[in-house]
Amino acid sequence: MLEGPRVVDAALDRDVSPETVYVAPGADRAFAPLLERVRAAGIATVQLKEGVLERISATVTPQPILAVASRVAQPLDRLPHDGVVLVLVSVQDPGNAGTLIRSAEASGAAAVVCCGNSVDLHSPKVVRSSAGAIFGLAIAEGDDPVEVLAALGARGRRRIGTAAAGGGAPDQLDLTGPIALVLGNEARGLAPDLSEHLDAEVTIPVSGPAVDSLNVAMAGTVLCFEAARQRRNRS
Amino acid sequence: MLEGPRVVDAALDRDVSPETVYVAPGADRAFAPLLERVRAAGIATVQLKEGVLERISATVTPQPILAVASRVAQPLDRLPHDGVVLVLVSVQDPGNAGTLIRSAEASGAAAVVCCGNSVDLHSPKVVRSSAGAIFGLAIAEGDDPVEVLAALGARGRRRIGTAAAGGGAPDQLDLTGPIALVLGNEARGLAPDLSEHLDAEVTIPVSGPAVDSLNVAMAGTVLCFEAARQRRNRS
Numbered sequence: 001m002l003e004g005p006r007v008v009d010a011a012l013d014r015d016v017s018p019e020t021v022y023v024a025p026g027a028d029r030a031f032a033p034l035l036e037r038v039r040a041a042g043i044a045t046v047q048l049k050e051g052v053l054e055r056i057s058a059t060v061t062p063q064p065i066l067a068v069a070s071r072v073a074q075p076l077d078r079l080p081h082d083g084v085v086l087v088l089v090s091v092q093d094p095g096n097a098g099t100l101i102r103s104a105e106a107s108g109a110a111a112v113v114c115c116g117n118s119v120d121l122h123s124p125k126v127v128r129s130s131a132g133a134i135f136g137l138a139i140a141e142g143d144d145p146v147e148v149l150a151a152l153g154a155r156g157r158r159r160i161g162t163a164a165a166g167g168g169a170p171d172q173l174d175l176t177g178p179i180a181l182v183l184g185n186e187a188r189g190l191a192p193d194l195s196e197h198l199d200a201e202v203t204i205p206v207s208g209p210a211v212d213s214l215n216v217a218m219a220g221t222v223l224c225f226e227a228a229r230q231r232r233n234r235s
Numbered sequence: 236m237l238e239g240p241r242v243v244d245a246a247l248d249r250d251v252s253p254e255t256v257y258v259a260p261g262a263d264r265a266f267a268p269l270l271e272r273v274r275a276a277g278i279a280t281v282q283l284k285e286g287v288l289e290r291i292s293a294t295v296t297p298q299p300i301l302a303v304a305s306r307v308a309q310p311l312d313r314l315p316h317d318g319v320v321l322v323l324v325s326v327q328d329p330g331n332a333g334t335l336i337r338s339a340e341a342s343g344a345a346a347v348v349c350c351g352n353s354v355d356l357h358s359p360k361v362v363r364s365s366a367g368a369i370f371g372l373a374i375a376e377g378d379d380p381v382e383v384l385a386a387l388g389a390r391g392r393r394r395i396g397t398a399a400a401g402g403g404a405p406d407q408l409d410l411t412g413p414i415a416l417v418l419g420n421e422a423r424g425l426a427p428d429l430s431e432h433l434d435a436e437v438t439i440p441v442s443g444p445a446v447d448s449l450n451v452a453m454a455g456t457v458l459c460f461e462a463a464r465q466r467r468n469r470s
Binding site: 010013014099102103105106107108131133136169170171204205206207208209213214215218221222225226228229232233 | 245248249334337338340341342343366368371404405406439440441442443444448449450453456457460461463464467468
C-alpha cells in the first residue's frame with residue numbers, strides 16, 4: 001500500500017507502476033498533474049466514494065491518494081553481487097526502517113535485507129517513511145539472521161556488524177567491495193551470538209555521556225555514507 | 236518541559252538538574268531508581284493527583300514523569316570559539332531538530348544555533364526527540380539568519396552552507412577548525428540570499444532519482460560525522 005501522492009510520485013520516479021491508484025473525492029483536481037502522469041503510465045485509477053478512504057487507510061488522517069503495488073522483496077540469492085547491502089536484524093520501528101532504506105538508496109547501496117524480528121518492510125508506514133526509496137533498490141526479507149549472514153558470507157560478502165563499543169572506527173575499516181552492514185535492534189543491538197557470523201565490527205566514535213546516543217537510523221546513515229565516501233575515493 | 240523518565244535521566248547524565256520533577260500516580264514504584272537519583276540530587280518532587288498529568292502534558296499519551304528545567308539557550312557571543320556549530324535556519328519539524336541536536340552532541344559538536352523561522356528548541360517535542368542531548372552542548376537562538384551568520388563569521392568561523400547541488404563533496408572540504416554547518420528549511424533549503432554570507436557550500440553526493448532524497452536530519456548527521464572524522468584524523 002502506497003499512501004499519499006508523494007510516495008506514488010516517488011514510485012513512478014523509479015519506474016515502478018502501482019497496479020491501481022485510488023483517488024479520494026475532490027483529490028482529482030488537487031493532484032491533477034500526478035493523476036495525469038498515472039494515467040499516462042496506463043495505471044488504472046479508481047474514484048473512491050465519500051467515507052471509503054477512512055476505512056481502508058492505515059493512518060488516522062488518510063492521504064487523498066492511495067495505491068497498491070506488488071511486493072518488491074526478492075530471494076536473497078537474487079541480490080546484486082557487488083555493492084553495499086544493509087542488513088536490518090530485528091529493527092522494529094517503521095520510521096527507522098524507512099529512514100535506513102532512504103539512506104541506503106541515497107548513498108548508492110545495492111540492497112536492504114531485513115530479518116529476525118524486524119518490521120515488515122512492506123508495511124504502509126515503512127513505505128511512506130522511506131519516501132519511496134523502497135522502490136529504488138533491491139529488497140529481501142529473511143527469517144533467521146544466522147542463515148541470512150551465512151548466505152551473504154558464502155557469496156563473498158564481508159559482513160560488518162555495528163557495535164556500541166569495541167569495533168573499529170568506520171574510516172579505519174575497508175568499506176569498499178561487496179560488504180554487508182549489519183544493524184541490530186533499537187534497544188538491544190546485535191545479539192552476541194551473531195558475532196561469529198561477522199567478519200568485522202564497527203563502532204562509530206561518539207562524544208557525550210550516553211552510549212546509546214546514536215539511534216540505529218542515524219548510525220546506519222553515517223555508515224552508508226562513509227562507505228560511499230570510501231568508494232568514491234577508491235574509484 | 237522534560238517529558239518522560241528517559242529525558243529526565245538524560246538531563247541528570249549531563250549534570251543538568253531540573254527544578255522540579257512531577258510524578259504521576261503509581262509511577263513512584265515503576266521508576267524508583269530514577270526518583271532515588273532525582274532526590275539524591277536535591278531536586279524537589281511533586282506527586283500529581285489523578286487526572287492532572289493529562290492536563291499539563293503536551294502529548295496525547297503523557298509520560299508518567301515530567302520535569303521543568305530552566306532554559307538552556309545562551310547569547311551567540313557566549314558560544315565556544317572552536318569546534319563545530321550546527322546552524323538551523325528555519326528548520327521546522329521538531330523531530331528533525333531533535334535528531335540534529337542529538338547528532339551534533341554525539342559527533343562532538345560544540346553548539347547548535349537556530350534562527351529564522353525555526354522550531355523553538357525548548358519545545359517539549361524537541362527536548363524529547365533530542366533524547367536529552369539538548370543538555371549536552373551549547374544552545375543559542377538567533378532571529379535573522381543574516382545577522383547570525385555575520386556574527387559567526389566575524390568571530391572567525393568558516394560558514395559552510397548545505398546545497399542540494401553545486402557544492403563541494405563533504406570530504407573535499409576542510410571541515411576542521413572553527414566551522415559553522417548551516418542547514419536550511421525542510422522544503423526550501425537555504426534561501427539564495429544567504430549565499431553571500433557563506434564561505435563555502437557543501438553537497439552530499441546522492442544516488443537515485445530524487446534530489447531531495449536526503450532529509451535535513453540525515454544530511455546534518457552525515458556532515459557532523461564527516462567533520463568528526465576529519466577532526467580525528469587531523470589531531
